[in-house]
Amino acid sequence: MALRKSTKAFGAGIAAAAMAATAFVAPAQAVSDTASAAGTGHRATQRAMDDAVASGIPGITAQARDGHGVWKAASGVGDLTTGAPRGKNDKFRVGSITKSFVATVLLQMEAEGRIDLDDTVERRLPGVVRGNGNDGRKIRVRQLLNHTSGLFDYLADEEYLKKYTFEGYLKHRYDTVSPMKHVRLALSHKPMFEPGEKHSYSNTNYVLAGLIIEKVGGRTYEEEVRDRIIGPLGLKNTSNPGNSVHLPRPSSRGYAKLFESAPDRIDDITEMNGSQGWADGDIISTAGDLNRFYSALLRGKLLPPKQLKAMKTTVSAPESPGMSYGLGLTRLKTSCGTTLWGHGGGMVGWLSMALSTADGRHQLAFNYNAGWGQESILKIVDAEFCDTP
Numbered sequence: 001m002a003l004r005k006s007t008k009a010f011g012a013g014i015a016a017a018a019m020a021a022t023a024f025v026a027p028a029q030a031v032s033d034t035a036s037a038a039g040t041g042h043r044a045t046q047r048a049m050d051d052a053v054a055s056g057i058p059g060i061t062a063q064a065r066d067g068h069g070v071w072k073a074a075s076g077v078g079d080l081t082t083g084a085p086r087g088k089n090d091k092f093r094v095g096s097i098t099k100s101f102v103a104t105v106l107l108q109m110e111a112e113g114r115i116d117l118d119d120t121v122e123r124r125l126p127g128v129v130r131g132n133g134n135d136g137r138k139i140r141v142r143q144l145l146n147h148t149s150g151l152f153d154y155l156a157d158e159e160y161l162k163k164y165t166f167e168g169y170l171k172h173r174y175d176t177v178s179p180m181k182h183v184r185l186a187l188s189h190k191p192m193f194e195p196g197e198k199h200s201y202s203n204t205n206y207v208l209a210g211l212i213i214e215k216v217g218g219r220t221y222e223e224e225v226r227d228r229i230i231g232p233l234g235l236k237n238t239s240n241p242g243n244s245v246h247l248p249r250p251s252s253r254g255y256a257k258l259f260e261s262a263p264d265r266i267d268d269i270t271e272m273n274g275s276q277g278w279a280d281g282d283i284i285s286t287a288g289d290l291n292r293f294y295s296a297l298l299r300g301k302l303l304p305p306k307q308l309k310a311m312k313t314t315v316s317a318p319e320s321p322g323m324s325y326g327l328g329l330t331r332l333k334t335s336c337g338t339t340l341w342g343h344g345g346g347m348v349g350w351l352s353m354a355l356s357t358a359d360g361r362h363q364l365a366f367n368y369n370a371g372w373g374q375e376s377i378l379k380i381v382d383a384e385f386c387d388t389p
Contacts, residue, residue, distance in 0.1 A: 042071045044387035045364070045380060049075040052368070052376040058255055059086030062366035063287035064384060065295070070288070078252025078369060080266070091237055091251045091286050092367045094352045095345025098283040099206050103145050103328025104297060105213055105224050107307040115216050117142040117310070117327075121149075124212045128183065132190050139195045141212060144205040145327040146315050152189035153202035154182045164276060165348055166258050173272045173348075176243050179279070182207045199315045199325060203280040206328075210279025221279050233296050238285040241274025247284060254349030256371040269349040269371075281345055287365035290354040294342055298360050312341070334378075336386035346371065353377055357385070 042064055049060045052075070059076030078086040109115045121129050121136035121144065129136030134151065143149040154160060163172050186204035193200070210221040217224050222240040230238050239248065247254075247270060256269045274282050285293075296302055303311065314324035314331050323332045332340050332355075342355035342365075351374055354365035364384045368377075 044383040048380040048383035057373045061090040065363045093347040093350045095281045095347040097343045097345045098281045099328045100343045150191040150193040151204045152186045154186040206280035235289040238289045245271045252369045256349040290365040291363045
């Protein structure tokens with residue numbers, strides 16, 4: 001799930017500033033999972049993290065992987081009440097990074113001949129996308145994955161925002177919300193444009209993608225992700241929460257500013273029903289597991305060349321200058337001209353990013369335990385991929 005503030009793109013803000021995608025033109029150099037020695041070149045990143053904390057972010061956890069090994073770092077606190085520091089191995093809600101997992105599953109299914117991404121949504125979900133000018137007969141599965149469907153983003157609905165992300169969050173955080181509730185809410189709005197006309201980030205697309213996975217596979221979306229990605233890659237710290245409201249340990253507390261009338265008020269929002277994110281943003285993971293996932297994906301360990309090429313075929317994202325979006329992946333350039341691929345995401349109380357250079361030799365993933373401060377995210381990225389030690 002990528003959050004929005006009122007009708008403005010808050011989550012697309014993180015999804016735009018953080019989303020990034022994959023391109024491994026050569027195998028990545030083997031990297032040990034042990035921490036690299038001090039002084040191997042991440043001091044600028046640590047300073048940028050410390051600066052973000054000094055500006056008001058409670059805490060940040062991060063991991064970088066390069067030719068020197070693995071660098072784990074943290075800054076700030078993980079619990080504002082006790083003052084406990086942010087952990088280097090924290091688990092957190094990754095938000096829209098989930099979309100990379102979902103797109104990978106559908107591309108695997110295409111490689112197996114079980115689905116064609118140019119199938120219509122109507123063929124795979126008969127009668128589901130209808131009404132108010134919305135027509136699944138005109139929308140391709142591919143257009144869901146690259147956000148060119150034109151479907152309204154359920155998170156842009158003002159009443160839903162008030163109930164589940166702002167003033168009503170503390171009251172409704174434990175509610176179970178079905179995927180079809182999100183779909184019906186989106187379809188109560190007219191489409192934003194004709195399918196394929198342009199790009200507009202919509203979480204509704206990935207709720208439908210999750211439903212298609214279940215229809216094609218005959219199993220839950222969570223089972224497909226677990227058996228196709230989490231298990232084979234040994235991502236022991238990655239999970240789908242289902243209806244659970246808890247974060248598995250080790251983890252820190254998450255914080256949000258929920259009330260426009262009290263902009264300085266900070267609430268602990270750590271507990272929430274995982275169903276409120278689902279296939280558009282429910283996964284819980286760590287910086288280390290995210291780096292391992294994108295490394296495997298970009299090196300062709302999860303997809304054949306044809307599907308990986310399709311995943312990296314991007315469309316312009318006008319709301320995010322300098323970025324373009326593929327199938328569950330985003331490409332961006334740093335201030336120094338380095339091309340990065342990966343994804344980012346926001347949940348109530350969490351902002352995350354996972355990125356890699358095109359050759360796969362240098363990766364970075366990190367998380368804020370705060371729902372604000374996205375303006376400092378790209379500074380950390382630039383520090384890691386542009387600045388000298």
